[in-house]
Amino acid sequence: MGERIMTSVDPALAAVDQAQASWPDWTELERTIARAAFDAAHDRALCSLINEVQLQAALVDSAGSLWQLHDYLSIQRHRLEGRFDFRPQAILFLFASLVKDNLLDLSELEGLADGKLSKIRAMAQF
Amino acid sequence: MGERIMTSVDPALAAVDQAQASWPDWTELERTIARAAFDAAHDRALCSLINEVQLQAALVDSAGSLWQLHDYLSIQRHRLEGRFDFRPQAILFLFASLVKDNLLDLSELEGLADGKLSKIRAMAQF
Numbered sequence: 001m002g003e004r005i006m007t008s009v010d011p012a013l014a015a016v017d018q019a020q021a022s023w024p025d026w027t028e029l030e031r032t033i034a035r036a037a038f039d040a041a042h043d044r045a046l047c048s049l050i051n052e053v054q055l056q057a058a059l060v061d062s063a064g065s066l067w068q069l070h071d072y073l074s075i076q077r078h079r080l081e082g083r084f085d086f087r088p089q090a091i092l093f094l095f096a097s098l099v100k101d102n103l104l105d106l107s108e109l110e111g112l113a114d115g116k117l118s119k120i121r122a123m124a125q126f
Numbered sequence: 127m128g129e130r131i132m133t134s135v136d137p138a139l140a141a142v143d144q145a146q147a148s149w150p151d152w153t154e155l156e157r158t159i160a161r162a163a164f165d166a167a168h169d170r171a172l173c174s175l176i177n178e179v180q181l182q183a184a185l186v187d188s189a190g191s192l193w194q195l196h197d198y199l200s201i202q203r204h205r206l207e208g209r210f211d212f213r214p215q216a217i218l219f220l221f222a223s224l225v226k227d228n229l230l231d232l233s234e235l236e237g238l239a240d241g242k243l244s245k246i247r248a249m250a251q252f
Contacts, residue, residue, distance in 0.1 A: 057183035060176050070199045
């Protein structure tokens with residue numbers, strides 16, 4: 001039987017290495033800034049949805065309006081869960097769309113490299 | 127080519143005949159009573175669901191509780207729409223379950239034949 005070579009790796013260091021590998025063009029500081037901006041925008045989108053649902057729910061007075069609330073909630077849940085995807089491949093597009101929708105201010109992204117910021121700024125114009 | 131025999135039938139009479147054919151053991155008066163009881167119980171179930179949804183919606187303060195409301199609404203909509211099926215094959219079972227759930231009172235079914243009423247009463251005990 002062949003000999004199995006055991007290697008020992010510090011799990012914390014491995015996690016950092018892995019994050020670095022999947023976010024190759026991002027510094028650790030940039031990732032932290034991105035995560036905070038992402039979370040803030042997600043909270044705003046969620047708050048706005050909760051407000052809308054509470055408003056609609058208070059006005060429900062028939063099967064029709066109840067099922068309309070359900071349909072609305074189904075679509076918005078699908079949209080919110082699909083939209084907020086924290087992966088480097090899509091994050092610049094997401095930030096641009098969030099800036100466009102007033103869910104994020106460009107100032108919250110300060111600290112990202114100029115190249116990233118100017119891409120986000122340019123795309124937010126579309 | 128064979129000759130086609132055309133028959134002329136009063137559409138209103140045809141509709142009555144059709145209803146009678148699909149509800150063979152029910153008089154027209156019994157069908158009217160059944161429909162009124164069905165509608166009343168449906169309205170009560172709906173009102174109770176609307177109250178519960180409004181109560182839950184007012185307390186939503188997180189993604190977790192919002193999706194919980196959505197899940198609840200999905201299940202209850204499916205249940206309500208599936209349960210209220212106005213067909214003679216299932217109507218006695220439905221009435222029995224509605225009586226059991228306090229969504230219908232036996233007195234609202236007065237006018238149905240004794241045989242039907244005693245079946246409903248007996249099943250509502252289970």
